[in-house]
Amino acid sequence: MRAALVVIALFLMAPPAMAVDVQKVVSKSGLEAWLVEDHANPIISLHFAFRGGAALDPDGKEGVADMTASTLDEGAGDMDSQAFQGRLDGSAITLSFKAGHDAITGRVETLTATRDQAFELLHLALTAPRFDQEPVSRIRDQILAALRVSMEDPSKIAGRKLMAVLFPGHPYGRPVEGTPESISAVTIEDIRAFAKGRLARDNLVIGAVGDITPDELSRIIESTFGGLPAKAAPWEIPQTRPASDGRTVVIAKPVPQSAVSFAQQGLKRNDADFYAAFIINHVLGGGGFGSRLFSEVRDKRGLAYSIHSYLYPLDAAALVSGSAGTANAAVAETLRLVREEWRKMAEQGISEKELADTKTYLTGSFPLRFSSSQHIASILVSMQLDSLGIDYLNKRNSYIEAVTLEDANRVARSLLKPETLTMVVVGEPKGLTDNK
Amino acid sequence: MRAALVVIALFLMAPPAMAVDVQKVVSKSGLEAWLVEDHANPIISLHFAFRGGAALDPDGKEGVADMTASTLDEGAGDMDSQAFQGRLDGSAITLSFKAGHDAITGRVETLTATRDQAFELLHLALTAPRFDQEPVSRIRDQILAALRVSMEDPSKIAGRKLMAVLFPGHPYGRPVEGTPESISAVTIEDIRAFAKGRLARDNLVIGAVGDITPDELSRIIESTFGGLPAKAAPWEIPQTRPASDGRTVVIAKPVPQSAVSFAQQGLKRNDADFYAAFIINHVLGGGGFGSRLFSEVRDKRGLAYSIHSYLYPLDAAALVSGSAGTANAAVAETLRLVREEWRKMAEQGISEKELADTKTYLTGSFPLRFSSSQHIASILVSMQLDSLGIDYLNKRNSYIEAVTLEDANRVARSLLKPETLTMVVVGEPKGLTDNK
Numbered sequence: 001m002r003a004a005l006v007v008i009a010l011f012l013m014a015p016p017a018m019a020v021d022v023q024k025v026v027s028k029s030g031l032e033a034w035l036v037e038d039h040a041n042p043i044i045s046l047h048f049a050f051r052g053g054a055a056l057d058p059d060g061k062e063g064v065a066d067m068t069a070s071t072l073d074e075g076a077g078d079m080d081s082q083a084f085q086g087r088l089d090g091s092a093i094t095l096s097f098k099a100g101h102d103a104i105t106g107r108v109e110t111l112t113a114t115r116d117q118a119f120e121l122l123h124l125a126l127t128a129p130r131f132d133q134e135p136v137s138r139i140r141d142q143i144l145a146a147l148r149v150s151m152e153d154p155s156k157i158a159g160r161k162l163m164a165v166l167f168p169g170h171p172y173g174r175p176v177e178g179t180p181e182s183i184s185a186v187t188i189e190d191i192r193a194f195a196k197g198r199l200a201r202d203n204l205v206i207g208a209v210g211d212i213t214p215d216e217l218s219r220i221i222e223s224t225f226g227g228l229p230a231k232a233a234p235w236e237i238p239q240t241r242p243a244s245d246g247r248t249v250v251i252a253k254p255v256p257q258s259a260v261s262f263a264q265q266g267l268k269r270n271d272a273d274f275y276a277a278f279i280i281n282h283v284l285g286g287g288g289f290g291s292r293l294f295s296e297v298r299d300k301r302g303l304a305y306s307i308h309s310y311l312y313p314l315d316a317a318a319l320v321s322g323s324a325g326t327a328n329a330a331v332a333e334t335l336r337l338v339r340e341e342w343r344k345m346a347e348q349g350i351s352e353k354e355l356a357d358t359k360t361y362l363t364g365s366f367p368l369r370f371s372s373s374q375h376i377a378s379i380l381v382s383m384q385l386d387s388l389g390i391d392y393l394n395k396r397n398s399y400i401e402a403v404t405l406e407d408a409n410r411v412a413r414s415l416l417k418p419e420t421l422t423m424v425v426v427g428e429p430k431g432l433t434d435n436k
Numbered sequence: 437m438r439a440a441l442v443v444i445a446l447f448l449m450a451p452p453a454m455a456v457d458v459q460k461v462v463s464k465s466g467l468e469a470w471l472v473e474d475h476a477n478p479i480i481s482l483h484f485a486f487r488g489g490a491a492l493d494p495d496g497k498e499g500v501a502d503m504t505a506s507t508l509d510e511g512a513g514d515m516d517s518q519a520f521q522g523r524l525d526g527s528a529i530t531l532s533f534k535a536g537h538d539a540i541t542g543r544v545e546t547l548t549a550t551r552d553q554a555f556e557l558l559h560l561a562l563t564a565p566r567f568d569q570e571p572v573s574r575i576r577d578q579i580l581a582a583l584r585v586s587m588e589d590p591s592k593i594a595g596r597k598l599m600a601v602l603f604p605g606h607p608y609g610r611p612v613e614g615t616p617e618s619i620s621a622v623t624i625e626d627i628r629a630f631a632k633g634r635l636a637r638d639n640l641v642i643g644a645v646g647d648i649t650p651d652e653l654s655r656i657i658e659s660t661f662g663g664l665p666a667k668a669a670p671w672e673i674p675q676t677r678p679a680s681d682g683r684t685v686v687i688a689k690p691v692p693q694s695a696v697s698f699a700q701q702g703l704k705r706n707d708a709d710f711y712a713a714f715i716i717n718h719v720l721g722g723g724g725f726g727s728r729l730f731s732e733v734r735d736k737r738g739l740a741y742s743i744h745s746y747l748y749p750l751d752a753a754a755l756v757s758g759s760a761g762t763a764n765a766a767v768a769e770t771l772r773l774v775r776e777e778w779r780k781m782a783e784q785g786i787s788e789k790e791l792a793d794t795k796t797y798l799t800g801s802f803p804l805r806f807s808s809s810q811h812i813a814s815i816l817v818s819m820q821l822d823s824l825g826i827d828y829l830n831k832r833n834s835y836i837e838a839v840t841l842e843d844a845n846r847v848a849r850s851l852l853k854p855e856t857l858t859m860v861v862v863g864e865p866k867g868l869t870d871n872k
Binding site: 043085089111134138289367 | 518521522526545549723726741800801803807809810
């Protein structure tokens, strides 16, 4: 190989100025949607979210938000599940709902030609869902089957246990998909009550991308969502901090490779230091092969098969979290190195060069998120859920550019506390036991 | 619900005239690529395929094509796996390879700004792959772990067994991913030899979509692929017909729900009757909720959780295949109904209305395949592998429109032979045993 080829500079060219035009569309009754018009193909993606998700599941009924999301499209109006799904299918319309901790999200993908049918079906699902016995039983069985599989998956066990340890007695400590017991306890009345309380106009955000004009979208959001109640049931998730006190929890499972999940207190999406933390985390463990964790743990020592970290801001709490997959014999040393890199970052911060490289990467790779209309529609919804402002897409890179080395290292110092890292290990880690 | 809403006509509007401009680009030395220019985002997708895939695995070394594809991007030139993956990762470049029965396919997704780096890395992977001991061992372990999981999955067991029963002694009867034994037998020399024999210019097709001009693409395909050998190692896969003789094979596995796979002789992609068969299959079991199999087996009787059929043309054989998931108690009745619908279709064909509805659906939903640049790039490669012609995208709907009721029913009669359907059941089906 010619030597010159090895010197592959990243993003040598300035990222092209990308002006994404997001329009605010307001309907007759005041419903709002954000729109990116794109008439290149006769396709429309409409994504939306109702604030308030699985964290609002009643105690003992964990999983009801998830079951509600999974059964909303299983029959509506005078159409049973078969008839309703048949309509979607016959017109090649995608309609689906999903529950997260903080919101119920939904999406419609349709051809322009079947636009009105698609939104009428969505309208029915939202305003006249049936929750018939047959689909509810069937979906419950499917969720139970998926739960059985995930309860054998070391990394999923570790992730669930980590949240339970970090948030005892708080809704975030409970799994979105529930447990076999709680899922079995959920009744059709629970589902009906959950949908009734959550699907409303005041907790709704909407993003649309594709072959539709602002006028058409205005009319459609009115006819689709205008019939919902004005207000969702009152809700509040207590703000909380994770109980991260440096504990290591070991769950014994006979597998050759241990799954590790770890976390400490993080910062919220609207924190003024979010972008500094974003950069710090990229250098620490977010930047894939280039990150310090990857370099120290996998590249130099070959201890782990995978290792990474990420910021995980929720509405009522925030984490810096991470995970690793490692041979049982290497778990203890891997955990030691994670804490060590955490400490080094807190004490010494990052270098001018790391800052510059990370900025170049994060700003340069941003356009990759715009490779399909579904991705863009989903971003438009997140922007609204996170109150990022309608001009966010065009300003986002400037927020990253604005982070100084001083900002970054100040945030590293104040944020990262290796002695607080809570770790969950699932496997047969050698020489490692619960430490508290 | 207002009654008028129930009358949801499908695709009432004529599908918009969609002229996708595919350009033929030829490099200095005569390499050819098909290109859809799209400068809306600074992103380029380049997909490609080398004809000749896992069907060429040497006996006892099944899985070598798959392992070759999985290790091609694990180090090249003077970069080991870490360094090579680090370059990709640091520039947010996606590069991956995959093996199928008939081809090794690959794809690059890159920002315009990192285009030259991306294609230089692809060039190195193709012309100077390293196949070092570490990544080969690691990938082998990953494939073995995935195999262990899939060997517990009833539908995957059924699918693999069906191919083994249909194609005994023929390469198509062997799994692309190999077996634990064959994977363990594959050496680095086997991988090296496979890559050397397969990666050449005369069996290569290329499709590109995105922010690149024909001149730039011409230069890039020359520098990327021009250094490959002119000719692949000679290869031939014997043309064959599936041994489908009406056999039912039962594999006992203690699960509440049986997985069923079935197939009979099909027709090749270049068969003059392909579009008629495509329509027939859509009505029979390809059209999701609207299909006859779905309607009879699931909708009216609730026997199966899922059921569908599809055309499966390969280079050297062809199937009409299908699958179902059904409670153990309902398997026998489900299989009976599949044969019954098969027979009805062969004897009575489809109606004028079914023909018209299917044409409207298949032509109207076609634009949904164009929702991302990756999808389009992948279609451009398939078009070339299947010799469909550069104007296929704009002609495809006319091929479907041209099918007459007489064509459709003639093909139903000649193609569908319920007595030949071979079926594999994995589970604990009640009252069902091997019938041969």
